[in-house]
Amino acid sequence: MxxxxxxxxxxxxxxxxxxxxxxxxxxxxxxxxxxxxxxxxxxxxxxxxxxxxxxxxxxxxxxxxxxxxxxxxxxxxxxxxxxxxxxxxxxxxxxxxxxYTANATVETIPVDGACPVCGGDLAAAYAEETARVDCTECEDFYNEFAFPPGSLDQFDPEELPLAFDHWMSHVMRGVAAGFCQTCAGRMEGRLVVDEEGERLAGLPAHVAYACDRCGSIATASGGTPTMFHPAVTGFLYDHGFETGHSPTWLLGDIGLPTGDLVSEDPPRMRVRLEHDGEAVVAMVEADAGISSVERTSA
Ligand SMILES: [Zn+2]
Ligand SMILES: [Zn+2]
Structure with a gap:
């Protein structure tokens, strides 16, 4: 062929x-x-x-x-x-x-940080090749993603929550750039409108990515693709958060993104981050791409 x-x-x-x-x-x-x-x-x-x-x-x-x-x-x-x-x-x-064994498990590890939504305790765990970093008190902060078992013993247990979080950011950055993390094929993104009560991170739409070659999928909050845009990264950096380096849960110190649907068909969502009298607003399009970003005073 x-x-x-x-x-x-x-x-x-x-x-x-x-x-x-x-x-x-x-x-x-x-x-x-x-x-x-x-x-x-x-x-x-x-x-x-x-x-x-x-x-x-x-x-x-x-x-x-x-x-x-x-x-x-x-x-x-x-x-x-x-x-x-x-x-x-x-x-x-x-x-x-x-x-490395596919049977690796890690008992629940307390995370040094608080839930950005409710301020509750966070915990990390690992089983069946899947890492989790979740709030133990509310259902609004949860992260679940594949993590290679062969990488586990390269970290001390107390380092694992941050290692999981860095891995997740790293994978999501690749996915948002359009590459499948399993087969390196092209990944297509979609913005999907959610019913009230089924919202991810409180936003009215989430992003779903799929590789049509190997079938891998990824789902994330509708604010996720904006996090990798240089204007948003710059805004976060100016306010003390380093994208890909600071633990995701510290976003709560800045303020979680809010979103409003500009249109449902095709879905378009305006995502806004605000901190210290400044704001950044990004438009997420139907293909999960970012069409415009603006920094303003809040
Ligand atoms: Zn919580
Ligand atoms: Zn693939």
Whole structure:
């Protein structure tokens, strides 16, 4: 399978291979050892003899044969040796993700911070590859998202709530930019109007993203896409909140965003943040994109 299309400024050529052919290449211990050996120094090409030594495949003929099989898909030839391709690096990442148990659980950890909605206690927990950071007292602040089990033991338990929160911001930024975090496919966003009583974070609409390639979905409050706009990031920074760095729950210190529907069909929502006599107002469109942002005095 292959495809070629013209973007107007140049042809984009994509050659596609069948999953059977690609994954079939990995069903051999020597080949996995070669990939792991290359993964030890992902930033620099590994010379042939060094790669042979590291991968501990006895017979040099056999080593050469397996390396040849990986070339063009998971390994590429560089000037000074061999290196992993993008897919090769992904395989190494999947190996780490898969080596760590999918059964990891983390008992409830108290969070150093208060619910931005009601001021109640927050708690973090982890089970079935899903992290949660929720208010223990109200139902208006809850976050639930996939977190890689292989990353858990890189943090002390008391560091986990913040690590979960940073991961969530990082993933949402990628999703809002239009990339699926599972398969790197294109993700389409939608603004969805909610009934009274089913509102996320008190806003009259939420955003829903879906990847039409692998089926991954993400749902977030309608204020989320505005948080990554530079004008809003700047406003938050000026008021003491660093997007992607400050814990999400500290947004309560500035004031949670409010929203009003400008139109229901197509859905459009005006989102407003206000603090210290200043405000920033952003318009979220039907495709979850931001069409305008304005900073004003409140
Ligand atoms: Zn609460
Ligand atoms: Zn996807």
């Amino acid at each position: 292959s495809g070629e299309y013209d973007t107007g400024s140049g042809a984009v050529t994509v050659e596609r291979r069948s999953p059977e052919a690609v994954f079939g290449l990995l069903g051999d211990e020597s080949r996995l050892r070669i990939l792991q050996a290359l993964g030890e120094t992902p930033d620099e090409p590994v010379p042939f003899s060094e790669l042979h030594r590291r991968s501990e495949v006895d017979d040099s003929g056999r080593f050469n044969y397996h390396l040849g099989k990986l070339r063009g898909t998971f390994v590429r030839r560089a000037d000074d040796g061999y290196e992993l391709t993008y897919a090769g690096r992904q395989v190494i990442g999947a190996m780490y993700a898969g080596i």
